[in-house]
Amino acid sequence: MATFRGLAALALILTFSSCCYLTTPTSATPDSDGFLQCLLGNIPSGLIYTQGASNFTDVLASSVHNPRVYTGDMVRPLCIVTATDASHVQAAVRCGRAHGVRVRVRSGGHDYEGLSYRSLQQGDVFGVVDLAGIRAITVGSDAVWPLAPTAWVESGATLGELYYTVAKNNSEVAFPAGICPTIGVGGHFSGGGIGMLMRKFGLSIDNILDAKLVNADGDLVDRAAMGEDLFWAIRGGGGGNFGIVVSWKVSLVKVPSTVTAFNIVRTVDQGAIDVLTRWQEVGPTLPFDINMRVIIMGQQVTFQSLYLGKCSDVVPMLSNLFPELGMTGGDCLEMTWLQSVVFFNSWNPNAPVESLLSRGTSLSTFTKNKSDYVRRAIAKDDWNKIFPWFAMDGAGMIILEPHGGFIDTIPASATPYPHRSGVLYNIQYITFWPWGNDGSAATSWINNFYDFMGQYVCKNPRVAYVNYRDLDIGVNTVVNDVTTFDGGKVWGEKYFAGNFRRLAAVKAAVDPTDFFRSEQSIPPLVQ
Structure with missing residues (x-):
């Protein structure tokens, strides 16, 4: 076996329990003190950081990659649980349920709107479970081609760590996922997983075989225990909606030596x-x-x-x-394939593959992102109208990711990611500005350019990619402490099209009291 562990990671306890879900709602008034005391009684105190701790801010910023959503008027968590074991995740959920305090989860910090560690609702009381310390990767070495090898990867591992570990175990083995190596796999897999291998092997979610998830009861369940509906939902339905996935079993793919x-x-x-x-x-x-x-x-x-x-x-x-x-x-x-991963991230063909293991973050550049999908090619005359936008003050960039290939062979309903057959490419819009700049020119550019591009992209509805989360397309409406389905449709059908209703039905079955909630979390479909 080939195994990677971060210095702070401990062995994941793979305990299985029956799949049953709490129906008692969380208390209307959060009991913050009771929640913290519960945590301290079930989790080592050194893993819990409250707002009063001297290093709370450093821990909160430890995996943040976009200071736009970290600075300013953000509602910060009551505490951060830096879990190193699945039992810590279970305890956080159970303590939250018992004391009316919801929890949010983050794995790598590449959250374009920061919903994994901040709230937009003044007065919101919540905790954060940080999975960066749950990051073991275990690659099976007993399979022989044409039988595909597999790996278990914990959600706090980064894509770079996953790529490095599987390729060092076997240079002709890879996994299809994104370009940026510092992304935590938990959030990336939860939303789909676009990358350079997707036309050959599909998205990350098309290569996931099993998962270990802490559900709304705080039970640790695998695919067999959670059921196929929930297993379907966590592979592309967005992170932090249905529970906390602590590890994933993935099918690795064969790549040539050159x-x-x-x-x-x-x-x-x-x-x-x-x-x-x-x-x-x-x-x-x-x-x-x-x-x-x-x-x-x-x-x-x-x-x-x-x-x-x-x-x-x-x-x-x-x-x-x-x-x-x-x-x-x-x-x-x-x-080699591993060297290509480094090249596409750094644009430097001589960068060492060990750079993939860096988890460094920077708060020097602010960014704003949006996305679209294109099913009908944009005419040359229209591109001539588009290009002057890139010469404007505050102009950013766009990245076009072609679809087709293996992605087209998978039905839109097979996973929550619906953008399959007939899609030519995805557009990611990115604008950025340095610390100290108010960003007004950059944000004005991306907002106006996005509006201008509406005539050329998919519409009715205009769709988007959940891993490029964008609060501008809509936020949840909460009534009687539960997110409404109709309010969620405003943004949900843009990410998930016809799969949104099924996701909401799964949410109602596994988390009817809406414990796992954010400004763009899947609402329970209450019949």
Whole structure:
């Protein structure tokens, strides 16, 4: 067995119990003192940080990557439980239920709106369960191809740690997930998991076999105990909605010993708009072994690609299928799959693979993100209208992630992630500004540009990706201490389309009193 553990992590106790759910509502008035005393009676005191602790702020900021949602008028948690064992998670949930204090959960801090560690409701009393200390990765070595090996990965592990561990165990083994290595797997898997391998192997959620979840009773259950409806919901229905997943069993995938990566840059003066217009038709229909995404910033377009094979094969392929790109052998960078992960994150082909193990954060750059999906290619004349936006004051960038390939073969109802067949690509809008800048130009740009792009993207409803969470598309309405279904539909159908109602039905079955709640949590569908 190959095992990775953080220094602070202890062994996860895999205790199973029956699946039954509390029907008694949390108390109307939170008992903060009782909650804290309950925690101290069941969890080592050194793992609990209250607001009065001298290092509370440091712990709260320890995995925050976006100071926009960390600074300012945010409602902070009553305490943070830095769990190192599943039993600590169970205790936090049970203490919360007993004393009317809800808990939120975070695994890596890449929460675009910070809902895993802050509230927008003044006076809200809640605790945070931080899973960064539950991060073991155990890779099975007994499987022989064509039988796929598997791994158990705990939710506080980062993608970088997962990639490094599986590839160091076997250089021809990988897992399909996102580009940024500091993302915690818990939140990433919960929302879907877009990445460079998705056209070949699907999203992260398409490769999850089992999970261990602390439910609304505080019981630790696996797939068999939680049932298939709940197992369906946690694979793409968004983090922190149905319970706290402490670990995931994933199916690993086979990659060649040599892959090819490249960045091809074209400016508008070099015909970038023509190439981009053609890419919309080619990118989603290329062979499954290649993923070519697009990054647009300023008057420059970068075509960033991973091919699961050698340069000698991909150059003639693209010369035939996408001659407009003008790729040559000089554009190729042959490397291992693990090296390609580092390259796509850092853009440095010489960066060491050990950099994937860094969990460092920075509060120097503020960001705001939005997302869209495109099913009909945008015409060249319309791209000519779009590009001046990237020359404006406060302009950010967009990333286009092609779909197609294996993603298209999976029905929209198979997982909560509905953006499957017929989707050409996802758009992520990003704007950023430095500490000390009020961000008014940047936020004005992204809001106005998003409104402008509405004419070219999916609409009725205009859809979005839950892992690029955006509170601008709607927040929950709470009546009698329970989130309303109709209020949740405003934003929920944009993330989940026709799957939203089923998610709400699962929520009603497993958490009818809405214990796991945030401003964009799935509401229980009360019949």
